[in-house]
Amino acid sequence: MLTVQDLHKSYRVGKRTYEVLKGVSLTVEQGQFVAVMGPSGSGKTTLLNCISCYIPADSGSILLGDTELARLDEGALAQVRNRQLGFVFQDFLLLDGLTVRENILLPAILGGQVQTQTEARADQLCDVFEIAAIRDKYPAEISGGEKQRTAVARALINQPLLILADEPTGNLDSRSSRAVIAAFEQARDVLGAMIFMVTHDSFAASFCDRVVILRDGIVWRTLEKDGQDRPAFQDRLLDAIRDMGKE
Amino acid sequence: MDSFSAVYDRLRRHNRGRYALLAGCCFFSVLLITAYVSMMRSPTILAVLPEGGDSRKQVMMIFVLAVLGCAVFTTYAAGLFFRQKSWETGIFLALGASRRQLKRELRKELAVLSIGACGLGALLGAPLAWCLWQVFRALVVDTQEMGLRFDPQAMGYALAFAVYVTAMLFFQGSRSVGRTDIMDVVHESHKSEPVRAVPRWYGWLGIVLLAAGGFLGYIVPSFCVQVFHWYAPGGLTAIFYLPALVGLYMLLLHTVANGWGGRRHRYRDIISVSMMKFQGRQTVRNMLVMTVLLAGAYFASFYAPMLGTSSTMSIDARPVDYAYHFRADQDLPVGDEVRDMAEDYGVEITFYVQAPMARLGVDGERQVETEGPLGTTWESVYYKLLQSELFLSESAYRALTGNTVELEPGEMAAILDATGSNQGVFDGTATQVTNVCTGESWDMTLTESLRHDLLFGHYVLDDADFTAMTAGLSDEWREEMVFFNVRDCASSYEFAKALFHRIVDRSGPEVEQFDSWDPILREIERKEQGYYFLDREHLQESGLPGIDYEQRDSSEFRLYWQYMPKFRVLDQADFVKTMAVFLMLFIFIAIVCFAAVVVIAFTRSLTIAITNRPVYDDLRRMGAPAAYLNRSAASQVRRVFLVPTVAGTSLIFAFYTMILYFNDNRFTLSEVLGLRNCLALAVLISLGLYGVYRLTRRSAAKILGL
Known part of the structure; x- marks a missing residue:
């Protein structure tokens, strides 16, 4: 389980300090797919980066299972990132000098755990995400959708506990977006992984079990799907966003 | 993997x-x-x-x-x-x-x-x-x-x-x-690294700081010496050049961020100007390095034209073709022997004159230096007998120069160079003259100075005074000066060379001395410090070139031997040889610095092209015509080359002009002509840099797919 408790984060630009997160608390249960929505500047990406420990929080706690991430030293944190977390970024963050398959294998290579079954798993992920035909191509030679599916496959290679995704469908067409969401659903259903996705896209968010809406650095509202069908849940999301605009 | x-x-x-x-x-x-x-x-x-x-x-x-x-x-x-x-x-x-x-x-x-x-x-x-x-x-x-x-x-x-x-x-x-x-x-x-908003006054303040730093950096060491009697350490006085560096940075910053052209082509150049602006600090730093290196390269490359011009002019301006002097105790070729030699070489001597000179002691002030924690300080100490100078009688002066000088007993005249300069080495202000052999001294009055390039640094005495003051001098304190002209000087090189070699062959070890070696100063130094730094055995440890008859064709010997003859044809023909090491060293330095500038400009331009490639792809997709893209790319490469070239060239010209002026608070004709030749050289080098710019532009266009 991921537990975020009273998280604060501010940035300093020149002499001014901007408080971006003002005490955010939330939880993500094992096997849950959670989206974070909110207008620009509400703190979504900052929240994601703090949970990933890409940027240090000012105060508050982030618990992954029983582990307080902020208390880990550099080496242990790198190990958590490598073994227990998977990342999907809006601009894919693929390395141009490596093929699709090598990019997928990269987290395993960094962790020093490339074995025959890891390679088999990479091939299997290629099949699942329909990128087997391009697995020996380089990122410059494939489409945006293929790049993002490669990034999702990379996030899953080490069978992580928690997948963190920052606007994973932001640069994709609807077909590719659907494939990415399907991949997350599969990771949740098959691996029991937690998925924490930051998005602007109400369509993508409507596939989630829960949607947390941030506004001005605080949790403004949390919507649970509770077995509702997807279109109805999307309508609720849109209503909530409209309400936020009215306030 | x-x-x-x-x-x-x-x-x-x-x-x-x-x-x-x-x-x-x-x-x-x-x-x-x-x-x-x-x-x-x-x-x-x-x-x-x-x-x-x-x-x-x-x-x-x-x-x-x-x-x-x-x-x-x-x-x-x-x-x-x-x-x-x-x-x-x-x-x-x-x-x-x-x-x-x-x-x-x-x-x-x-x-x-x-x-x-x-x-x-x-x-x-x-x-x-x-x-x-x-x-x-x-x-x-x-x-x-x-x-x-x-x-x-x-x-x-x-x-x-x-x-x-x-x-x-x-x-x-x-x-x-x-x-x-x-x-x-x-x-x-x-x-990207945006240059933060740069106020437009940065440009003008930059120019002011640049000028102030250049002036202060150059003038402060002399100011310290003259006013505070202090040879300030180089590292300390170099600090005064810092405003120039800051000014240059501000100037370049303004040029990159704002430009000097006003807002005339604001929209036409919007892409290239904004790209350049957002390459920011790195571009400005690169330009700063290039400007400084260009200034250094030009400084080195101006050495040859300046030296060449001044030497050619001074050799051409000599009033006679051949001049040499020697101590009276030396058995050197004179008179008929010289004429016979000339005949052997088919050279006709059209005018010949030989006149006596005498080495007498003079009074003066000497800088006595004290080493301290902040460098060397000095104080001026008057010596009744400080050093020796060469003296001529009125009639000897008339015989040698053809000019008459009228001096009263008790008067003497110092001889400056033909332009009236003391060249910073001869103050010509002695007021007391001493015959070192008899120990007798005379108080003298200085009259208006005379001018003559070949007799520069000597004094003229009334005939009767000359006779009285030189009475009892031994031969080592007496000298002879020989002037002569030949019919076709340009074709007398072989004769000149042979005469030079004969003079050296017949000169004894007692005159194998450094240019400014002085027998009276030698005694003072030996008494005060135990050794004289210009004695042959101490030249090397004093960091000075050695004087050796065996190395008579070396730069060291020809530049620094005290009795080096001045033969016009020899000096003209051997100028490059005599100055070879100096000239080649500075040419070497110039080549190395220019090469550095070219490499930096080329690298920077290609880096800009590589960095901006995606932007050009987008512009192409947006329908920008090829001519527009080409102009935009060329504009950026041009700026990398043009700004440092203009800044570096102007900077060094201004600095060089200032140095020449402050040498003696005026410009001589040879300095003006030297600057003209430097300008011609700068034009040639700029054309070379333009060639490199064209090459770089082509490479950048290739990278951008233009």
Whole structure:
């Protein structure tokens, strides 16, 4: 389980300090797919980066299972990132000098755990995400959708506990977006992984079990799907966003 | 591929261009510095450049500029490399690589890169200097003292620079991995570096600071000497040049950020101006380095035209073709012997005159120096008998020059050069004259100075005074001056050479002395310090060139022998040979600095092209016509070349003009003509740089697919 408790984060630009997160608390249960929505500047990406420990929080706690991430030293944190977390970024963050398959294998290579079954798993992920035909191509030679599916496959290679995704469908067409969401659903259903996705896209968010809406650095509202069908849940999301605009 | 090392290796191969650029920059910088220092510390060069002399100071000053330039250049290249590399570094960190893991790989490749590039540069620096020198010897001039020898200790300087480059690479590498915000690391490579809003007054303030710094830096050392009687350490007075550097930076910043052209083509140039603006600090720093190096290169390349012009003019302006003097105790060729020799060489002597001179003691003030913690201070001490000068009688002066001078008993006249200058070496203010053999002294009154290039630095006495004052002088205190003309001077080279050799062959060891060696000052120094620094046995330890009859064709001998004859045809024909080491050294320095400028401009322009390639792709997609894209790309490359070229050239001209003026608070004709020749040279070099600009523009266009 991921537990975020009273998280604060501010940035300093020149002499001014901007408080971006003002005490955010939330939880993500094992096997849950959670989206974070909110207008620009509400703190979504900052929240994601703090949970990933890409940027240090000012105060508050982030618990992954029983582990307080902020208390880990550099080496242990790198190990958590490598073994227990998977990342999907809006601009894919693929390395141009490596093929699709090598990019997928990269987290395993960094962790020093490339074995025959890891390679088999990479091939299997290629099949699942329909990128087997391009697995020996380089990122410059494939489409945006293929790049993002490669990034999702990379996030899953080490069978992580928690997948963190920052606007994973932001640069994709609807077909590719659907494939990415399907991949997350599969990771949740098959691996029991937690998925924490930051998005602007109400369509993508409507596939989630829960949607947390941030506004001005605080949790403004949390919507649970509770077995509702997807279109109805999307309508609720849109209503909530409209309400936020009215306030 | 199953290990992190293999991934690193693959990415290195993928980005080999980036590695090649960094390695090339490091290699080039170390190569340049090694070549320069090998030459600067070469015994061949040191033997000719007197210690503490202007030439040696100039060589050192340009070396400091070259070191600073190369240090900034390599630091910039490394910064660019790690900025581009930060994308993959950030991804590795984001995916769970530990910093230790990354540092290990980075250290391995930096070790190979720095040892390879710097090592090769240090290894090839001296051979490069040697090859260039041999090219000079083969194509321009070759003299016996041009045999190039290297001092192994020079490698110490080169190694120190290589160590700096290596340490800087490791420091920057370690810093690039050590940052805490991983997303910052990832996005570092995409960040532009905007120049913060630059007020328009930066341009004018920059010019004011530049002028003030240049003026202060030049004038403060003399001010300290004259007003405070203090030879301030060079490092301290160099601080006064700092406003010039700050001013130059502000000037370039304004030029890059605002431009000087007003808002006339605001929209036409919007793409190129904004791109250039967002390359920011790096562009300005590069331009600063290029400007400083260009200024150094021009300073070195002006040496030959300035020296050539002034020497040619002064040789041409001599009132007679042949002049030499010698001590009366020396058995040198004169009169009929010279005429017979001339006849043997088919040379007709049209005018011949020989007149006696005498070496008498004079009073004067001497700077007595005291070493202190803040440098050397001095105080002026009056000596009734300070040094010796050569004196002529009125009639001898008339015989030699054809001019009459009327002096009353008790009067004497100092002889300045033909332009009325004391050349900073002869004050001509003696008021008491002493016959050192009899010990008798006379108080004298100075009248208006006379002017003559070949008798510069001597005094003229009333005939009766001359007879009285020189009575009892032994031959070693008496001299003879010989002037003569020949019918066709230009074709008398062989005669001139033979006469010069005969004069040297017949001169005794007692006159094998350095130019400013003085028998009276010698006694004072020996009494006060125990030795005289101009005695032959102390010349080397005093950092001065040696004087040796066996080396009569060397620059050292011809420039510094006290009794060196002045034969117009010999000096004209052998000018390049005599000055060979000086000329070639400064040409070498100019070539090295210009090469550095070209490499930096080329690298920077291509980097801008590589960085902006996606923008040009977008512009093309938006339908921008090829002509527009070409103009925009050319504008950026042009700015990289044009701004430093204009700034560096103007800067050095202004500085050079100031130096020439403050030499004697006026411009002489030879200085004006020298500046004209320097201008012609600058035009030629600028044309060469324009050629490089065209080549670079073509390469940039190729990268941008234009």
